[in-house]
Amino acid sequence: xxxxxxxxxxxxxxxxxxxxxxxxxxxxxxxxxxxxxxxxxxxxxxxxxxxxxxxxxxxxxxxxxxxxxxxxxxxxxxxxxxxxxxxxxxxxxxxxxxxxxxxxxxxxxxxxxxxxxxxxxxxxxxxxxxxxxxxxxxxxxxxxxxxxxxxxxxxxxxxxxxxxxxxxxxxxxxxxxxxxxxxxxxxxxxxxxxxxxxxxxxxxxxxxxxxxxxxxxxxxxxxxxxxxxxxxxxxxxxxxxxxxxxxx
Numbered sequence: 001x002x003x004x005x006x007x008x009x010x011x012x013x014x015x016x017x018x019x020x021x022x023x024x025x026x027x028x029x030x031x032x033x034x035x036x037x038x039x040x041x042x043x044x045x046x047x048x049x050x051x052x053x054x055x056x057x058x059x060x061x062x063x064x065x066x067x068x069x070x071x072x073x074x075x076x077x078x079x080x081x082x083x084x085x086x087x088x089x090x091x092x093x094x095x096x097x098x099x100x101x102x103x104x105x106x107x108x109x110x111x112x113x114x115x116x117x118x119x120x121x122x123x124x125x126x127x128x129x130x131x132x133x134x135x136x137x138x139x140x141x142x143x144x145x146x147x148x149x150x151x152x153x154x155x156x157x158x159x160x161x162x163x164x165x166x167x168x169x170x171x172x173x174x175x176x177x178x179x180x181x182x183x184x185x186x187x188x189x190x191x192x193x194x195x196x197x198x199x200x201x202x203x204x205x206x207x208x209x210x211x212x213x214x215x216x217x218x219x220x221x222x223x224x225x226x227x228x229x230x231x232x233x234x235x236x237x238x239x240x241x242x243x244x245x246x247x248x
Contacts, residue, residue, distance in 0.1 A: 082160065
């Protein structure tokens with residue numbers, strides 16, 4: 001059984017080293033901006049392979065140079081209580097868990113379950129920064145660990161800033177800086193309410209929004225989603241609620 005003990009030690013050591021790497025990397029991002037994400041690198045390889053020229057668009061925009069219209073629209077679309085929760089929304093995750101159990105039962109397998117839904121902005125960022133698109137329990141567990149590290153080590157504003165600058169907005173289009181120029185030819189600080197709502201509505205299926213060839217398996221009503229976002233933009237909070245004010 002010595003070989004089994006050695007194997008387990010190697011596995012545990014590798015897992016610990018991975019967590020230490022995540023901690024160091026997130027620590028660096030308290031002051032420095034990420035140059036790319038795991039998802040961006042994957043997409044760049046898919047689109048460009050070994051070619052020197054590549055149609056990847058991304059431009060970093062500081063948080064205070066991004067229109068409040070964009071921030072409000074994204075919160076409505078993706079995570080309306082982002083500044084109030086601690087990284088996860090338990091009720092939404094429970095609903096997603098039930099859906100996935102039902103899906104697994106229908107397919108007669110518990111080995112691979114499409115863990116979906118219930119993801120906060122912090123969870124989405126954790127996935128995009130570090131993880132692959134593979135869907136399984138280990139990856140979901142690692143996502144939750146990274147989510148906790150992000151919430152512990154970074155401010156909410158910093159998490160939101162990195163998210164806005166790294167999220168996909170079309171084929172090879174990453175971040176609000178590239179998206180605002182790609183779709184409207186303006187800088188992020190000059191986006192109107194309507195333009196911000198349009199970009200926010202695209203997030204559940206950015207490739208489909210950008211190019212119809214990706215819509216074969218998707219059925220999104222972008223105009224209806226845009227209208228919903230516009231109607232709810234003014235009710236979201238753009239900063240953490242102070243404890244004293246929240247308790248009144």
